[in-house]
Amino acid sequence: MPIRGELYLDKDNGFSGEPTKTLVAEEGGQKIFKWLDDMNKAGTFKNYGSNYEDPRAPFLAGQLAMYLDSSANVRQMVDEAPFEVGTAPLPVPEGVDPHGATVGGNSLYITNKLSxxxxxxxxxxxxxxxxxxxxxxxxxxxxxxxxxxxxx
CATH class of the missing domain: 1.20.5 (Single alpha-helices involved in coiled-coils or other helix-helix interfaces)
Structure with a gap:
């Protein structure tokens, strides 16, 4: 999980050919893992699980100040939270420029297999x-x- 904008696989993250090697051990990958480790040691980062639902209840209970989620869940959080909910770009380590939102379920594509x-x-x-x-x-x-x- 390297910093946004960094390569994490060779061959341009697989866009210029079949990747054969991971690049997470290089500078970008090491920087993100150090950042996560520093937050973990400081007590400002916690893994609540691997499912989207896992951090939602602790957030709604006021046990954590922020968590990462799909923007598709914002409406539900705004409606359910007993406090004001806001959104922000994905956090990045100090000195790293943010690269915007990750496109996911709201993506639209057109295949060239159609007439x-x-x-x-x-x-x-x-x-x-x-x-x-x-x-x-x-x-x-x-x-x-x-x-x-x-x-x-």
Missing amino acids: DKEQKAAWEFIKYTASPKVQAEWAAATGYFPVTKKSE
Whole structure:
């Protein structure tokens, strides 16, 4: 889990060919593991488990100040928390520039295995869903971050 923007596999993280070697033992990977270890030793970092649900109850009970979650869960946390909930970019070690949000379940792709007509229709759908009005509605209803600042 190297710092965002760093390579963690050879061959450009696998984008320029089949990766054959991990790069987590190199500077970027070592920096992130040292950062996590320093927070663990300071008592500011704790592993609550590997499931999304694991840190949610302690957060809602006020036992931790922040946790990492999918932005899709923001609406639920805002609705359930007995306190004000906010969001922030993923934290990074001191001296490292943040690289924005990780795209996940709100991603849309068009395969080249469809007919031209189907690809064009898919593109029209993507343009519609990326429009500021739809993004604003989507973000408010789901908690996912909008893909355009014009939706704010």
